[in-house]
Amino acid sequence: MLISIKILLILFYTNICWCCDTQYLKINDQCYYNDDINFLKKLILHSQIGKNPPPIDINPLMLGLQKWEDGRLVEFCCSSKSNTECNMDYSLYGELPVEIGNLTELRKLSIESNKIVGIIPKDIGNLSKLEELSLSSNNIVGELPFEIGELIALKKLSLKGNHLDGSLPIELSNLKKLEWIYLSDNNFQGKISNFISEMKSLKYLNFSNNAFQGKIPKNIGNLKYLQYLNLSQNKLSGHIPSEIGLLNIYRLNLGFNNLNGSIPIELGKLDKLVQLNLESNELSGNIPHSIFSLKNLGKIELQNNFLSGHLKIKYDSLNILEELNISNNRLSGKIPKELGEFSNIRYINLSFNLFEGDVPTSLFSNQFLTTLFLNGNNLGGTIYSEICLDPGKKLLIYDNAFCPPYPECIKYIGNQKCIK
Numbered sequence: 147m148l149i150s151i152k153i154l155l156i157l158f159y160t161n162i163c164w165c166c167d168t169q170y171l172k173i174n175d176q177c178y179y180n181d182d183i184n185f186l187k188k189l190i191l192h193s194q195i196g197k198n199p200p201p202i203d204i205n206p207l208m209l210g211l212q213k214w215e216d217g218r219l220v221e222f223c224c225s226s227k228s229n230t231e232c233n234m235d236y237s238l239y240g241e242l243p244v245e246i247g248n249l250t251e252l253r254k255l256s257i258e259s260n261k262i263v264g265i266i267p268k269d270i271g272n273l274s275k276l277e278e279l280s281l282s283s284n285n286i287v288g289e290l291p292f293e294i295g296e297l298i299a300l301k302k303l304s305l306k307g308n309h310l311d312g313s314l315p316i317e318l319s320n321l322k323k324l325e326w327i328y329l330s331d332n333n334f335q336g337k338i339s340n341f342i343s344e345m346k347s348l349k350y351l352n353f354s355n356n357a358f359q360g361k362i363p364k365n366i367g368n369l370k371y372l373q374y375l376n377l378s379q380n381k382l383s384g385h386i387p388s389e390i391g392l393l394n395i396y397r398l399n400l401g402f403n404n405l406n407g408s409i410p411i412e413l414g415k416l417d418k419l420v421q422l423n424l425e426s427n428e429l430s431g432n433i434p435h436s437i438f439s440l441k442n443l444g445k446i447e448l449q450n451n452f453l454s455g456h457l458k459i460k461y462d463s464l465n466i467l468e469e470l471n472i473s474n475n476r477l478s479g480k481i482p483k484e485l486g487e488f489s490n491i492r493y494i495n496l497s498f499n500l501f502e503g504d505v506p507t508s509l510f511s512n513q514f515l516t517t518l519f520l521n522g523n524n525l526g527g528t529i530y531s532e533i534c535l536d537p538g539k540k541l542l543i544y545d546n547a548f549c550p551p552y553p554e555c556i557k558y559i560g561n562q563k564c565i566k
Contacts, residue, residue, distance in 0.1 A: 192240030
C-alpha cells in the first residue's frame with residue numbers, strides 16, 4: 147500500500163512539472179510564451195494573401211529560423227534571399243502584426259527580402275532589448291515612427307529598399323549603442339540633422355538614394371568610430387565640410403548630389419581611405435595634392451564636376467591605386483608620367499578634359515592597365531605600337547590631336563586635329 151502511494155505521488159508531481167504557466171503554451175513537451183507564438187501565427191495568417199506564402203498549417207515553431215530562451219522568442223529571421231542563413235522557399239506577406247510589441251525579450255528581428263507592406267507599427271517601441279532590426283527590401287511605407295528611439299539596445303538598423311518617407315525623427319539620437327544604420331533606397335526627405343553626431347557608436351552610415359536636402363552637418367566629424375559614410379544620390383548642397391577629415395573612414399561616397407566649392411584639403415588626412423567617390427556634383431578648383439598622398443587609396447571617382455588645374459602626382463604616393471576616373475572636368479596641362487608607372491593601376495579615365503601635349507609612354511606600355519580613355523582632350527604626338535602588346539586593352543583616343551601612323555589595334559581613330 148505504501149509503495150502504491152509513493153508511485154501516485156511521483157506521478158502527481160511529474161504531471162505538475164509538465165504543466166506550463168498560464169501565459170505559456172505547451173508544445174512538444176516544452177513551454178512557449180503564448181504572445182510570442184501568437185505573433186508567429188499572425189505572420190503566417192497575414193502571408194496567405196501572397197503568391198508564395200508559408201503553408202497555412204505550418205507549425206509556428208518551424209517558421210523561419212528561431213531561437214528561444216526560457217520559453218521566450220529571442221531571435222527570429224526569415225528571408226527569401228538565397229545568401230542568408232534563414233533563406234526559406236516561401237515569402238512573408240502583408241502587414242507587420244501589432245502583436246510585434248509583445249516580443250519583449252526579442253534581441254534580433256530580421257525579415258529581409260519579403261513582401262511586407264504597410265507601416266512600421268508604433269508598438270515596436272516596446273522591444274527595449276532589441277539589438278538588430280532588419281526590414282530591408284520590402285514594401286514598407288510611411289514615416290519612421292518616433293518610437294524607434296525607444297530601442298535603446300539597438301546596434302543595427304537596416305531598412306533599405308522600402309518606400310519610407312518623411313524626415314528622420316530626432317528620437318534616433320537616443321540610440322547611443324547604434325553601430326550600423328542602413329536607410330538607402332527610400333524616400334526620406336529633409337535635412338540630415340545635427341543629432342546624427344550624438345550617435346557616437348556609429349561605424350556604418352548609409353543614407354544613399356533618398357531625397358535628403360541641405361548641407362552635410364559639420365559635426366559629423368565627431369563620429370570617431372565611423373568607417374563607412376555614404377550620402378550619395380541625394381539633393382545635398384553646400385560645401386563638403388572639412389571636418390570629414392577628422393574621421394577614420396575607409397570608404398567615402400558623396401557622389402550624385404549638388405555639392406559645390408572645392409574639395410577640402412583635409413580629406414588628405416583620411417589615411418585609411420580605400421575608396422573616394424565625389425562624382426557628379428558641382429565641385430570646382432584644384433584636386434588637392436593631399437588626395438594623392440593617401441597610400442591606401444585604391445579607387446578615386448571625381449568625374450562629372452568642374453575641377454580645374456593641373457594633375458600632379460608623386461610616384462611614391464598612390465602605390466595601390468587601381469582605378470582613377472576624373473573624366474568630364476576642366477583639368478588641363480600635361481598628363482604626369484608617374485600615372486602610368488603605378489604597378490596596380492587597371493583603369494584610367496581622363497576623357498573630356500583639357501589635357502594637352504604628348505601622352506607618356508608609360509601609359510601605353512603598362513601591362514597591368516586594361517582600360518585607358520583619353521578621348522575629348524587636346525592630346526597630340528604619336529601613339530606607340532606598345533599599346534598593341536595587349537590586344538584586350540580598351541583604348542579610346544577620338545577627338546584629340548594625335549598624328550598618324552596609328553597602331554592597327556586601335557579600331558576607332560575618330561576625329562583627330564593632327565598638328566606637327
